[in-house]
């Protein structure tokens with residue numbers, strides 16, 4: 308048991324109306340400053356007293372109070388008193404100097420000793436987070452959208468064409484309007500973007516956000532569509548053309564020149580010269596037929612055969 312707590316219980320039990328009560332309540336423990344993106348908070352662990360609500364008071368001391376005002380402290384009105392174990396000290400840590408902060412517990416007229424931050428805190432010690440950004444492609448334009456972090460924040464945006472990392476371009480955005488135009492992309496190219504936050508007041512920057520890439524739309528997709536369509540057309544043509552040629556040749560072969568089925572007797576007995584002659588006669592007939600046949604009839608025949 309910590310001596311203060313032991314004293315608190317013992318003193319509270321044995322001498323409840325001891326005057327000046329400063330030593331009766333233990334000071335808050337684990338006092339620390341949480342500071343992210345120029346927002347500063349003092350936190351501490353609660354002082355617990357059964358059946359009672361402990362309140363706290365917070366004070367700060369800047370360089371001026373320390374050096375020229377006899378080491379005085381200034382109460383932070385928003386947190387004096389407070390029942391929370393956290394105090395927003397952003398407005399008070401406003402100058403580029405070293406600060407100290409302290410907090411004490413209060414219960415009725417009883418006050419704990421002050422618990423003071425170890426070392427000094429300056430706003431330049433804040434931790435800066437990379438910006439939240441969205442990279443968009445609108446046709447040939449690459450756009451970026453950044454989450455607003457307040458007036459003291461700037462954004463350094465780096466962008467480049469993918470594969471051209473040696474030619475990185477930069478834009479510093481002081482005010483975040485809804486969407487910012489970065490560049491005009493070349494058709495079919497991919498562009499990448501990353502950004503960091505910068506606070507001029509402390510001359511510090513965050514690390515970079517993860518890189519986000521977008522591809523140019525518009526002409527690229529049109530080009531892609533054309534390429535896809537023409538290759539599809541080519542594939543269809545390549546597949547169907549030989550079939551059509553074969554089919555047409557077959558139709559003409561059947562309609563004009565049916566394969567002659569020779570009687571067995573002819574094959575053996577007739578000399579080859581006569582056989583050639585017969586074939587030739589048939590071919591002549593065939594030519595005649597083609598000339599005579601009306602075109603509609605030929606077309607009908609072709610369709611019937613084709614189906």
Ligand SMILES: *[C@@H]1O[C@H](CO)[C@@H](O)[C@H](O)[C@H]1NC(C)=O
Nearest residue numbers: 346347394395396397398399
């Ligand atoms: C802390 O105080 C600052 C300055 O008044 C304010 O901008 C910020 O919103 C506050 N943060 C919270 C969490 O209350």
Ligand SMILES: *[C@@H]1O[C@H](CO)[C@@H](O)[C@H](O)[C@H]1NC(C)=O
Nearest residue numbers: 505506507508509510511512
């Ligand atoms: C900001 O910091 C950089 C180094 O990080 C330094 O080169 C530059 O001079 C500083 N600028 C100001 C205005 O202090």
